Amino acid sequence: MTHSRLPGRLTLVLVFGFLYLPIAVLVLLSFNEAGLPTTWSGFSTKWYGALLGNSDILGAAWNTLVVAVFSTLIATALGTLLAIGMETRRRKSNGLEALAFAPMVIPDIVLAVALLSFFSRLNLTLGLHTIVISHVIFDLAFVCSVVRARLKNFDYSVVEASRDLGASAWTTFWRVTFPVLLPAIVAGGLLAFTLSVDEFIIAFFTAGAGRSSITLPIQIYSMIRFGITPEINALATIVMGVSALALLISQWLNKEQMQ
Amino acid sequence: MSVQTTRPNLLAAPAVAWLLVFMVGPCVLILSYAFFERGVWGGIEYNLTTENFLRVFDPLYAKIFLTSARIAGLATLIAVLIAYPAAYAISRAPRTRQPMLLFFAVLPFWSNYLIRTYAWIVLLNREGLFNNFLRQLGYTGEPLSLLYTEGAVITGLVYNYLPFVILAIYSSLSRLNPELMEASRDLGGGAFRTFVRVTLPLTMPGIAAGAVFVFVLSIGNFVTPALLGGGRFQMIGNVVYDQFLTANDWPFGAALGMALIAIMVALLMLQARVAARASGERASEEASR
Numbered sequence: 001m002t003h004s005r006l007p008g009r010l011t012l013v014l015v016f017g018f019l020y021l022p023i024a025v026l027v028l029l030s031f032n033e034a035g036l037p038t039t040w041s042g043f044s045t046k047w048y049g050a051l052l053g054n055s056d057i058l059g060a061a062w063n064t065l066v067v068a069v070f071s072t073l074i075a076t077a078l079g080t081l082l083a084i085g086m087e088t089r090r091r092k093s094n095g096l097e098a099l100a101f102a103p104m105v106i107p108d109i110v111l112a113v114a115l116l117s118f119f120s121r122l123n124l125t126l127g128l129h130t131i132v133i134s135h136v137i138f139d140l141a142f143v144c145s146v147v148r149a150r151l152k153n154f155d156y157s158v159v160e161a162s163r164d165l166g167a168s169a170w171t172t173f174w175r176v177t178f179p180v181l182l183p184a185i186v187a188g189g190l191l192a193f194t195l196s197v198d199e200f201i202i203a204f205f206t207a208g209a210g211r212s213s214i215t216l217p218i219q220i221y222s223m224i225r226f227g228i229t230p231e232i233n234a235l236a237t238i239v240m241g242v243s244a245l246a247l248l249i250s251q252w253l254n255k256e257q258m259q
Numbered sequence: 260m261s262v263q264t265t266r267p268n269l270l271a272a273p274a275v276a277w278l279l280v281f282m283v284g285p286c287v288l289i290l291s292y293a294f295f296e297r298g299v300w301g302g303i304e305y306n307l308t309t310e311n312f313l314r315v316f317d318p319l320y321a322k323i324f325l326t327s328a329r330i331a332g333l334a335t336l337i338a339v340l341i342a343y344p345a346a347y348a349i350s351r352a353p354r355t356r357q358p359m360l361l362f363f364a365v366l367p368f369w370s371n372y373l374i375r376t377y378a379w380i381v382l383l384n385r386e387g388l389f390n391n392f393l394r395q396l397g398y399t400g401e402p403l404s405l406l407y408t409e410g411a412v413i414t415g416l417v418y419n420y421l422p423f424v425i426l427a428i429y430s431s432l433s434r435l436n437p438e439l440m441e442a443s444r445d446l447g448g449g450a451f452r453t454f455v456r457v458t459l460p461l462t463m464p465g466i467a468a469g470a471v472f473v474f475v476l477s478i479g480n481f482v483t484p485a486l487l488g489g490g491r492f493q494m495i496g497n498v499v500y501d502q503f504l505t506a507n508d509w510p511f512g513a514a515l516g517m518a519l520i521a522i523m524v525a526l527l528m529l530q531a532r533v534a535a536r537a538s539g540e541r542a543s544e545e546a547s548r
Contacts, residue, residue, distance in 0.1 A: 008348035012360065015345040019367050019421065022378035025388060029381065036386075078274040085271030096271065099278050105472070107479030107523065109496045110289075110516040111282065113503045117292060117513070118285035137282050140274055191369070198371040200482065205503070217373055224377050224486060228384070236374040243370040251362055 023240065030237045035230030047234040057235065059211070060219035067128055067203070067215060068196040071135035076189040078136070079143025080181070086144070087151040103141035111137070112205035119206065126208025131215065134206045135196045142195060143188035146254070150184035183253040190250035194243045286520070293513040301507030311514035320498065320515070327494040330409060330484075331477035334416035338473050339466055341417070342424035346465075349425070350432040361429060368422035376415050376486050383411055383487075407489030415483040420476060424469035431465025432458075464534040471526045479519045495519060 029035070033044035051057055086096055103111075115134050119126060154177075162172040200217035207213040216239060223232050293311050296304040314320065349360045367375060382388045383405040390402040405411060435458065443453040477483075481496030490497075495515060502512025 005351075008351050011344045011348040012352075015341060015348075015421075015425075016363065018341070018418070019364065022375070022382055022418070023367065023370075025381060026374070026378050078277055081270045082274035085267040085269070085274075088270075089267040096275070099275060099283075103278070103282060105475065105523065105527065106282075106286075107475060107496070107519050109479050109481055109499050110286070110519055113499060113509075113512060113516055114285035114289045115281070116503060117289050117509065118281070121288060133281055136277060140277065144274070194369055198369075198373075200371075200373050217371065220371075220373050220377070221482075224373065224380070228377075228381055232377065233381075236371070236377065240370045240374060244366060247366060247369050255358070 026233050027237045027240075030230065030233035032230070035233075047230040048238075050231050051234055051238075054231065056211070056214075057216075057219060057231075060214050060216045063128060063213060064197055064216040067131045067135060068193050070132045071139050071196045072189050072193045074132070075136045075139030075192045076143050076185060079140035079188060079192070080147050080185050082140065083144045083147035083151060084177070084181075087148055087154075100141055100144050103138040104145075108199075108201040112202045115202065116205045126206055127213045128207075130206045130208070131203045131213065134202045135199060138199075138202075139192035139196055143185070143192050146188035146191060147181060147184045150181055154180060187250040187253040190246045190253075194246045194250075197239070198243060289509075289513040290517055292510050293517050295510050297508045297510050301509070303509060308510075311511045312517075314511055315514050315518050323493050323498055324495060324518075326492070327478045327496075330412055330416070330492070330494065331474045331480075334413050334420070334477045335470050335473045337413065338417045338421050338424045339428075339470055342421055342428050342469060343466070346425045346428035346432055349429055350435075357433075361426065364425045365422045368419075368426075372419060373482065373486075375419055376483055379411065379415050379418065379487055380406060383414075406487065407491055409488070409492060411487040412484050412492055415487040416473070416477045416480065419483070420473040423472055427469035427472065428462060428465040431462040431468075435461055461537060464530075464537045467530045467533040471530045475523045475526060478522065 030047055031043050031045065032040055033046070034041035035047060082100060086093075086100065089096075111134075115130070116126075119130050124130060158176055158180075159172055162176045163169070167175065198217060200221060203215045204218050204221070207215065207218060216235075220232065220235065220239075223229065223235075292303055294307055294309070296306045296308050296310070298304045315324075345364065349357055349364065352360055380387075384390075385402040385404065385406070387406070389405060393403070439457055439461070440453055443457045444450075448456065478494070479496045479499075480494060481500045484490075484492045484494045484497055488494075495518075499512050499515045499519070502508045502515065506512075
């Protein structure tokens with residue numbers, strides 16, 4: 001039985017158009033000399049130049065990088081260990097499953113106010129460190145799920161073989177398990193990095209007052225509230241470009257290892 | 260056979276400790292705050308009360324809950340209606356091309372939420388692209404106020420969460436056994452009947468997973484109503500935000516947060532039941548083959 005491919009193709013064109021048109025418009029406008037959506041006055045990179053002269057944005061970008069790097073490193077270590085722990089248990093633990101799943105579904109506004117209450121109850125000064133602590137929560141859950149997916153089709157007989165041949169558990173982990181898992185760990189880490197770079201609500205609540213701990217999303221939010229500017233378009237294009245690149249690499253690593 | 264290579268609990272311990280201290284702890288803390296009185300200067304007065312929970316049902320807030328539920332419900336419905344044909348089309352594409360299509364369908368989802376919402380401000384505002392486009396077509400009247408409407412909020416929510424719904428529905432479509440559909444067609448079921456009686460029920464878990472996700476994240480959203488609703492549409496997320504950052508009534512904000520968690524848990528349980536029922540159906544169908 002053959003049927004027409006046309007309706008399927010048309011659906012995909014429409015849906016992908018819906019998903020990518022708004023983004024494409026932003027990217028295009030960021031190169032518009034006039035900076036306005038109403039007229040195209042020629043290609044220009046001057047709005048990108050304007051970003052480089054804006055010390056608020058540069059400071060926020062640096063803070064974002066610091067938060068993302070630290071939270072990714074911690075989350076990748078914890079998430080990987082959690083994944084191995086969960087996959088090598090004899091019996092599935094429902095409590096553990098729920099705990100590892102919760103950060104992905106809990107409404108971020110609730111987690112944000114809970115963390116704000118918690119940190120102020122402990123009289124902890126808010127700043128970049130409290131954002132890092134908070135970002136690790138959901139970052140580690142995503143790393144864990146990516147690494148677990150890899151472990152599901154991991155051949156444990158190689159681990160047994162290694163142990164039978166006299167290697168210690170430690171050596172076996174670093175020489176056998178770890179190299180096999182590495183692409184998934186890096187893929188999970190890149191995903192965590194992207195999530196952290198883009199996260200706004202929790203950072204907003206746990207950054208505290210003052211400019212010193214403002215991240216890019218917080219900066220973008222306050223800029224958007226003052227209206228549309230060509231600088232936001234340029235900034236948005238850079239941020240999305242970085243995310244897309246990280247995700248493409250992550251996806252590529254995940255695909256390589258599945259083959 | 261034992262694959263016990265290391266102590267699983269020890270490996271899980273650091274992450275579990277992190278989640279218990281920084282996720283479960285704070286959630287329990289605000290749950291407890293919800294039972295106390297608000298201090299005169301905005302702090303917590305440690306006198307037990309159920310006042311905050313009763314206030315959640317105050318007509319003023321009940322109305323906001325209903326508005327939020329309506330907006331979230333519409334966003335969910337529209338997202339599923341767009342995502343299903345999209346996921347279906349991807350699952351019917353040549354096998355080698357499916358991962359790529361899926362990847363590009365989900366890619367926007369991982370990028371910045373604020374930016375994706377901002378893009379709609381650029382499109383919908385009075386000087387924006389849509390109005391500009393209308394003028395090019397010869398429209399000379401007042402520019403349309405598309406932004407700061409309920410429609411704009413719903414559009415933003417659908418746009419932001421659509422990729423996840425596509426992913427959820429695709430994953431249940433791709434696990435579908437094509438022989439079941441063929442059997443139905445061979446037995447004389449038309450394309451429509453086959454879809455309604457076979458495909459749709461078997462992909463219910465994917466629809467449920469995607470729908471619960473959109474609904475939960477929409478009802479607690481405060482960014483989209485603030486940016487695309489222009490603050491005219493108070494949703495529960497905005498009220499929670501206000502209690503913590505402007506009204507300084509943490510106990511009441513905490514009670515509202517707990518109400519959101521309760522909604523989430525109830526929906527997840529419902530979703531688990533849908534999934535269990537469908538997997539039961541699938542098992543019995545496979546057994547009877």
